Amino acid sequence: MAIITLNSISRTYNSKQVPVHALNCIDLSFDEGEFTAIVGPSGSGKTTLLNIVGGLDDPDEGDVVIDETKINALSGNEKIKFRLHHIGFIFQAYNLIPVLTARENVEFILELQGVPKSERKKRSAELLEAVGIPEKADIRPRQLSGGQQQRVAVARALASRPRFVLADEPTANLDSASAENLLAIMQELNQKENTTFIFSTHDERVVKMARRVVTLQDGKIKTDETS
Amino acid sequence: MLIKIAWRNIWRSPVRSWIIIAALLVGMFAGVFSSTFINGWMVQRLRDGVETETGHIQIFPDGYQNSREVSLYMKPGQLTGVLEHSAASATSPRLIVRGMAASAETARGIVAYGVDPDAEKQVLNLHEKIVEGTWFDSPYSRPIIIGQKLAEQLELKLKSRVVLRFQDVEGTLTGGSFRVAGIFRTSNTAFDEGHVWVKKETLSELLGISSQNCHSLVIRLNDAEQAMNVAGELQAELPGTEVVPWKELSPELGYLTELGNTYLYIFVIIILLALGFGIINTMLMVVLERVREIGMLMSVGMTRWRIFLMIVLETVMLSSTGGLLGIFLGMIAVWRLSITGIDLSVWSTGLTEMGFNPIVYLEWDAALVLSIALLVVATGVLASLYPAWKALKLKPSEAVRAI
Ligand SMILES: Nc1ncnc2c1ncn2[C@@H]1O[C@H](COP(=O)(O)OP(=O)(O)OP(=O)(O)O)[C@@H](O)[C@H]1O
Ligand SMILES: [Mg+2]
Numbered sequence: 001m002a003i004i005t006l007n008s009i010s011r012t013y014n015s016k017q018v019p020v021h022a023l024n025c026i027d028l029s030f031d032e033g034e035f036t037a038i039v040g041p042s043g044s045g046k047t048t049l050l051n052i053v054g055g056l057d058d059p060d061e062g063d064v065v066i067d068e069t070k071i072n073a074l075s076g077n078e079k080i081k082f083r084l085h086h087i088g089f090i091f092q093a094y095n096l097i098p099v100l101t102a103r104e105n106v107e108f109i110l111e112l113q114g115v116p117k118s119e120r121k122k123r124s125a126e127l128l129e130a131v132g133i134p135e136k137a138d139i140r141p142r143q144l145s146g147g148q149q150q151r152v153a154v155a156r157a158l159a160s161r162p163r164f165v166l167a168d169e170p171t172a173n174l175d176s177a178s179a180e181n182l183l184a185i186m187q188e189l190n191q192k193e194n195t196t197f198i199f200s201t202h203d204e205r206v207v208k209m210a211r212r213v214v215t216l217q218d219g220k221i222k223t224d225e226t227s
Numbered sequence: 228m229l230i231k232i233a234w235r236n237i238w239r240s241p242v243r244s245w246i247i248i249a250a251l252l253v254g255m256f257a258g259v260f261s262s263t264f265i266n267g268w269m270v271q272r273l274r275d276g277v278e279t280e281t282g283h284i285q286i287f288p289d290g291y292q293n294s295r296e297v298s299l300y301m302k303p304g305q306l307t308g309v310l311e312h313s314a315a316s317a318t319s320p321r322l323i324v325r326g327m328a329a330s331a332e333t334a335r336g337i338v339a340y341g342v343d344p345d346a347e348k349q350v351l352n353l354h355e356k357i358v359e360g361t362w363f364d365s366p367y368s369r370p371i372i373i374g375q376k377l378a379e380q381l382e383l384k385l386k387s388r389v390v391l392r393f394q395d396v397e398g399t400l401t402g403g404s405f406r407v408a409g410i411f412r413t414s415n416t417a418f419d420e421g422h423v424w425v426k427k428e429t430l431s432e433l434l435g436i437s438s439q440n441c442h443s444l445v446i447r448l449n450d451a452e453q454a455m456n457v458a459g460e461l462q463a464e465l466p467g468t469e470v471v472p473w474k475e476l477s478p479e480l481g482y483l484t485e486l487g488n489t490y491l492y493i494f495v496i497i498i499l500l501a502l503g504f505g506i507i508n509t510m511l512m513v514v515l516e517r518v519r520e521i522g523m524l525m526s527v528g529m530t531r532w533r534i535f536l537m538i539v540l541e542t543v544m545l546s547s548t549g550g551l552l553g554i555f556l557g558m559i560a561v562w563r564l565s566i567t568g569i570d571l572s573v574w575s576t577g578l579t580e581m582g583f584n585p586i587v588y589l590e591w592d593a594a595l596v597l598s599i600a601l602l603v604v605a606t607g608v609l610a611s612l613y614p615a616w617k618a619l620k621l622k623p624s625e626a627v628r629a630i
Contacts, residue, residue: 047628056526057624077530080623084528091526091627094519099235104228111228112528156527 002029003163003196004053009062011048011219022048023059024219030164030198035190037207038200040216046200047168049216053198054087054166055079067163084112088157088165090199092172095153096141102128102152103137109159127155131185147178154185164196171206183209229533233540236513237548244545247502247509251549251603252556254498258599259557262491266592267565269483272414278352279413281476282319282445283454286461287469291442297324298396300440301468308464309444314457316449317349320441322430326393326402328373328423330381337377339391339423341430350447353411353424360385360409369429370408374419378410385410391423396435403433488595495599499606502546506607510542510614521618522626535615542611543604550603554596564588 011023022045030036038046051057053064055071056079064071066086074082083089096105106124115123128134131151133144141149150170157165167186171179183206189195199210207213212226237244277283286306291299300322310318322341327334340347344363348354353372354362363370371389373381383389385407392402405425413419431438448457454472462470473480514521521534568588 051624051627054526056522056627057622077532080525080528080530083526089523089526091523094523097232097520097524099232099239100228104231108228108232109527112533160528 001032003032003067004028004030004198005065006053007063007065009049009052009059009064011045011052011057011059021219023052026062026219026221028214028221028224030196032163032196033190033194034164034196034198034212035187035210036198036212036214037210038198038214038216039202039207040222042202044216045219046216048219050166050168050198050200054089055083084109085160086163088160088162090150090153090157090165090167090170092169093146095156096149098141101138101140102133102144102155105141105152106156106159109156113160123159124155127158128152130158130189131155145178146173147175147182150174150178150182151185154182154189158189158195162195164198167197167199169200169202171201171203176203176205179203179206180209229537230540233537234544236537236541237545243509243512247506247545248549248552250502250505251546252553254502255495255550255553255599255603256557256560257553258491258495258498259554259596260560261494262595262599263557263561263565263592264569265491266488266595267588269486271588272483273480275414276477276480277451277473279356280351280415280418281473281480282350283448283451284446284458284461284470284472285476286444286446286465287442287471289467289469292469292471295323295325297394297434297436297442300436300442301444303439305465305467306444309446309461312457312461312464314448314450314453315446317346317447319343319346319350319445320427321347321443321445322427322434322436322438322440323442324393324430324434326391328377328381329390329392330383330387332382333380335377335380335420337391337421337423339393339425339430341425341427341434343427344424347424347445350445353413356411356413357409358412360407362409363424363426365406365408367406367408369403369405370426371405372409372411372424373407374422375410375412376416376419377421377423378407380420383407391425393433395433401433403429405429488592491595492598495602499602503606503610506542506546506610507613509545510538510611511617513541514538514614514618517618518621518626518629521621522623522629525621525623526627531619535619538615538618539608539611542614543607546607546610547604550606551600554600554603558596 006026006028009023009026010021013020013022026049038049040046048057052059055074058072069082071079071082097108100108103124106127107120110120110123125134128137131154133148133151136144136148141152144152171182174182186197187209190197201207214221215223286309288299288301309315319342324339326337326339328337348362358375362372373383373389378384381389387407388404389407390402390404392400395401411419428438448454455474458470458472524534565588
């Protein structure tokens with residue numbers, strides 16, 4: 001059953017006279033429990049697509065429906081609240097609040113959700129355990145390696161028990177060992193907990209781990225393959 | 228957690244934060260210091276003025292204040308209610324006349340008070356300001372107490388003879404000769420120059436007014452703060468008189484307190500205004516530096532309101548740290564100087580001529596310090612609004628793409 005449906009999404013940037021058609025009439029849907037890679041050359045529209053799915057950006061045309069909610073019709077603050085409860089985000093970098101420790105970064109999201117303190121503690125410990133760095137709980141991001149930071153970001157993205165996690169090139173700043181490691185963790189969470197992951201990437205080895213690969217080119221879907 | 232984040236954010240660029248903190252610290256130190264300094268000065272002037280010159284309340288016959296007519300006086304029966312008033316601790320009736328004081332050399336215009344020396348001692352502290360001689364404790368039949376400045380102008384010493392001339396109750400020119408029994412000196416030279424004290428019997432004889440009568444009744448209250456209220460009450464009981472509290476006896480004294488505070492608020496507000504722009508500038512830089520982070524926060528579910536609040540909190544904490552620290556240090560300095568005092572006589576001899584004591588004992592005004600503290604916090608809030616609004620306006624999709 002589809003949890004995300006994109007109905008003929010178009011997004012055009014009107015920068016400096018020349019309009020850029022970043023996305024051109026995209027129809028796409030994602031099911032629960034998917035582990036999907038969005039690939040394509042630089043500038044093909046991957047980031048734009050993920051931002052629109054997550055409600056960070058609005059399409060010029062078309063609708064994004066998530067579990068019956070038309071997210072592009074929500075107000076700015078409603079979108080933020082929707083994300084807080086339904087969507088996990090992981091970016092390429094700057095995922096964490098630098099002045100908070102790993103544990104606090106995870107707990108912060110839970111606090112925003114209004115989860116009571118005792119439960120916040122328990123859940124953040126579980127999550128850091130799940131991403132394999134329980135011993136780094138009380139360390140601030142600056143003292144963590146890039147791979148460790150991204151694992152905290154995964155833990156943080158999952159903290160709110162979202163319907164799905166959007167990750168825009170989560171491994172772009174990582175060496176290949178860390179990248180595979182991170183993906184393995186994501187894969188495990190996907191299989192064990194049935195968490196839906198949609199991530200964009202350039203990395204061939206990472207692409208191989210995805211079950212479904214959507215390839216974009218010039219803002220259009222070139223291929224959509226499920227293995 | 229929001230408070231924790233805001234507080235820790237301040238220390239992300241410690242040097243920058245310390246500069247703001249130091250600026251506020253110095254500014255508010257100066258604010259507290261000058262406020263208590265001026266306040267101390269005013270309170271002192273007020274105390275001197277009320278205790279030495281005017282008394283807490285004076286009662287005059289109707290119309291006397293405008294005409295200064297010696298034929299307008301009050302009879303003892305008119306004033307019986309006064310001493311029974313529970314707020315009054317002492318009274319001193321006076322005869323008053325304007326005239327000339329002349330020595331062998333020269334003459335000056337003066338106001339002469341005819342008083343009962345003991346009663347006068349109960350309402351004013353002029354007897355404590357005697358620098359030469361005594362307060363009427365002399366063998367002369369017609370002793371006179373004069374100010375040091377007048378003594379200099381008339382070239383008088385103790386025991387010198389001085390002639391007072393004025394009109395009696397009939398309008399006939401009269402006068403008498405007196406001997407200087409005491410010379411006083413207050414912090415107000417103008418006062419010392421123009422007022423002399425003689426015995427009431429003497430003046431009554433010369434004026435032709437019974438010594439039972441008086442032109443003014445000076446009242447000392449148990450609590451000077453009550454002057455306005457008590458004056459109102461007395462006025463209702465005493466028809467045919469004017470009951471005048473010190474604020475009106477010497478309006479410039481009344482203005483002083485208000486003036487001092489107004490000056491101070493203006494001073495502090497100007498400092499805070501200048502610092503406020505510095506704070507705005509710093510916080511704009513902060514927002515600019517954290518565009519990506521703010522984008523990330525919006526992406527993971529932090530509402531705009533919370534982001535706004537986070538910036539406001541950070542600004543308020545930053546400015547309060549400096550401001551409150553400055554107020555605190557200012558209070559310590561003031562506490563020291565309220566004991567030792569600051570001697571300004573080196574810089575300014577003109578102060579005494581204006582009635583100001585050159586040694587200033589700093590004086591607290593808790594309400595004032597509290598309102599400065601509140602102004603600091605308010606400045607923090609105001610200065611945060613624009614940067615916080617800037618953060619609020621960021622579009623998440625653009626913010627997360629920012630470098
Ligand atoms: N804010 C913007 N203003 C103007 N054009 C933009 C903006 N953001 C993206 N674009 C353009 O839209 C197109 C799609 O960009 P997008 O970032 O989605 O690509 P991408 O597939 O994520 O690329 P990359 O692999 O380099 O991250 C590009 O041509 C890009 O130049
Ligand atoms: Mg991209």
